[in-house]
Amino acid sequence: IMLTPVLKNDLAAQAIDHCIFPIIDAAEVKRDGPAIVASGTGLTIIDGAGKPHLDMISAYTRANSLGYGNQEIARAMYDQMVKMHYAGTVSIVTEPMVQLARSLAELTPGKLSRAFFVSGGSEAVESAVKIAKQYQVGSGKKPHAYKIISRWNAYHGATAGAMALTNHLSVANTPDPAMPGVSKIPNPSCYRNPFGMAEDEYFEFCANYLEQQILHEGPELVAAFIGEPVMQANGTQIPSKAYWQRVREICSKYGVMLIIDEVICCFGRTGAWFATEHFGIEPDIMTMAKALTAGYAPMGAVMTTEAIADAIPHFRHVHTFSGHAGCAAAANAVIAIKKREGLIDKAYDNGVYFLAALKDKLTDLPSVGDIRGIGHWHAVDFTSNKKTKALPEPRMVKAIADKMKSLGVLVGAAGTAIEVAPGLIATREDFDRTVDAFKEAIVAIA
Numbered sequence: 001i002m003l004t005p006v007l008k009n010d011l012a013a014q015a016i017d018h019c020i021f022p023i024i025d026a027a028e029v030k031r032d033g034p035a036i037v038a039s040g041t042g043l044t045i046i047d048g049a050g051k052p053h054l055d056m057i058s059a060y061t062r063a064n065s066l067g068y069g070n071q072e073i074a075r076a077m078y079d080q081m082v083k084m085h086y087a088g089t090v091s092i093v094t095e096p097m098v099q100l101a102r103s104l105a106e107l108t109p110g111k112l113s114r115a116f117f118v119s120g121g122s123e124a125v126e127s128a129v130k131i132a133k134q135y136q137v138g139s140g141k142k143p144h145a146y147k148i149i150s151r152w153n154a155y156h157g158a159t160a161g162a163m164a165l166t167n168h169l170s171v172a173n174t175p176d177p178a179m180p181g182v183s184k185i186p187n188p189s190c191y192r193n194p195f196g197m198a199e200d201e202y203f204e205f206c207a208n209y210l211e212q213q214i215l216h217e218g219p220e221l222v223a224a225f226i227g228e229p230v231m232q233a234n235g236t237q238i239p240s241k242a243y244w245q246r247v248r249e250i251c252s253k254y255g256v257m258l259i260i261d262e263v264i265c266c267f268g269r270t271g272a273w274f275a276t277e278h279f280g281i282e283p284d285i286m287t288m289a290k291a292l293t294a295g296y297a298p299m300g301a302v303m304t305t306e307a308i309a310d311a312i313p314h315f316r317h318v319h320t321f322s323g324h325a326g327c328a329a330a331a332n333a334v335i336a337i338k339k340r341e342g343l344i345d346k347a348y349d350n351g352v353y354f355l356a357a358l359k360d361k362l363t364d365l366p367s368v369g370d371i372r373g374i375g376h377w378h379a380v381d382f383t384s385n386k387k388t389k390a391l392p393e394p395r396m397v398k399a400i401a402d403k404m405k406s407l408g409v410l411v412g413a414a415g416t417a418i419e420v421a422p423g424l425i426a427t428r429e430d431f432d433r434t435v436d437a438f439k440e441a442i443v444a445i446a
C-alpha cells in the first residue's frame with residue numbers, strides 16, 4: 001500500500017506496515033485501518049479517537065471476563081513476576097502453578113484432578129488429543145487407536161492438529177494437510193439444521209450419529225470424540241442434556257475418550273464454572289483457556305483423571321511456557337475474584353434477565369428468527385423469512401453489528417447471528433442499554 005507521509009507517522013499506518021492480521025482480508029484492513037484501542041476500565045474501552053465503547057463481547061474473543069484495568073489481577077501478576085516469573089517446565093513447579101492445579105481439581109466436574117498447562121486454547125486441544133492417544137496406547141486398551149471424531153461447524157483452534165478438528169472455513173480452508181484419521185459428524189445446531197428436523201429429534205439424531213461413526217471407523221481405532229459443550233457456530237448453540245448424556249454413554253460403551261473443549265465456555269461464560277455442569281456429564285479430558293486468566297495472561301489448561309494420567313508412563317509432549325508462574329498468578333487471582341464476588345451465580349441470573357428482555361423487545365421484528373442464550377452468552381439469529389428460516393441477507397448481520405458499534409455498544413457477528421458475551425462484571429444497566437441498541441440497529445438496518 002502507498003501511504004502518504006502523514007499516514008506514515010500514524011499508529012494505524014505503522015501497524016499496516018509491520019503487522020499480519022488474522023482471519024480478515026488484508027485489503028480490508030488496509031482500506032479501513034485496524035481498530036486502535038488506547039485504554040480500558042471496567043467494560044469501557046477507549047479507541048484511538050478517544051471514543052468510549054461498551055464492550056459487550058469480552059474483547060471479541062470472549063476472553064476478557066473481568067473487564068479492563070483490574071488492579072488486583074495486575075498486582076498479583078506483578079508480585080509473582082518480580083519474585084519468580086518463569087522457572088522452566090518438565091518437573092519444575094512453582095507455588096502459583098500448583099495452587100492453580102489444585103483449584104482446577106476442585107472446580108472441574110467429576111474425577112478430573114490432573115492438570116497440564118499450556119499457553120492458549122489451540123495448545124490445550126493439541127495436548128488433549130495427545131493425552132487421549134497416548135492413554136489408548138499406554139493403557140494397552142487400544143494400541144492402534146489414532147482416529148478422532150469431531151463435528152461439523154466445530155472450532156477447536158488454528159494449529160495443525162486443532163485445525164484438522166475445526167470446521168470453521170476461515171481457518172480450516174487452507175492447503176495444509178489435515179491430521180490423519182479425523183472425521184466429522186453433524187452438530188446439534190438449534191434453530192436451523194440441514195435436515196429440517198424438530199430440535200429434540202435432531203439432537204437425538206446427532207448423538208446417535210456418533211455411534212454409527214465409531215462403528216464405521218472401527219471402534220478399536222477411535223481414540224477420542226471432541227466437542228464444545230455449547231458451540232459458537234452461528235451463535236450460542238445449546239444442546240439438550242439428553243444429547244450430551246447420550247454422547248457420554250456412547251463414548252463409554254466403545255472406550256472412546258470424551259474430550260470436552262471448554263475453551264470458550266469455561267469460568268462463568270454460561271453461568272457455571274464449566275458449561276459441562278449444565279449437562280450433568282463427566283468428561284475424560286477437558287480443555288480450557290481464554291477466561292482462565294480473564295485475558296490478563298496467555299494461558300490454557302487440560303484436565304484429566306488420575307486413572308488416565310497414570311496410564312501414560314511418559315507423556316511425550318511439552319511446551320516451553322507450560323505452567324508459567326506469572327500466568328498462573330493471574331489465573332489464581334481471577335478465580336479468587338469470581339468466587340469472592342459470587343460472579344458465576346450472578347452471571348446465570350443475569351442471563352435469565354437478559355434473555356427475557358431480548359425476547360420481549362426483539363421477537364416481533366421481521367428479521368429476528370431466534371433468540372437464545374445462557375449466562376453471559378446470548379445470540380440473536382437472523383432470517384430473511386421467519387416461516388422458512390431462510391438465511392439472512394449476507395451483509396445484514398455485519399451491518400447490524402456495525403450500527404450497534406456506532407451506538408457505542410460492541411457485539412460480535414457469528415455467522416447468521418449476533419452474539420452478546422460480556423465480562424461477568426456487566427450490570428443490568430449494561431444489558432438494558434444493549435437491548436435498546438439492538439432494537440435501534442435492527443429497525444434501522446433490517
Ligand code: PLP
Binds near residue numbers: 123232
Ligand atoms: N477451542 C474453542 C472452543 C475455541 O473457541 C477456541 C478459540 O476461539 C479455541 C479452541 C482455540 O483457542 P486459541 O485461539 O486460544 O488458540
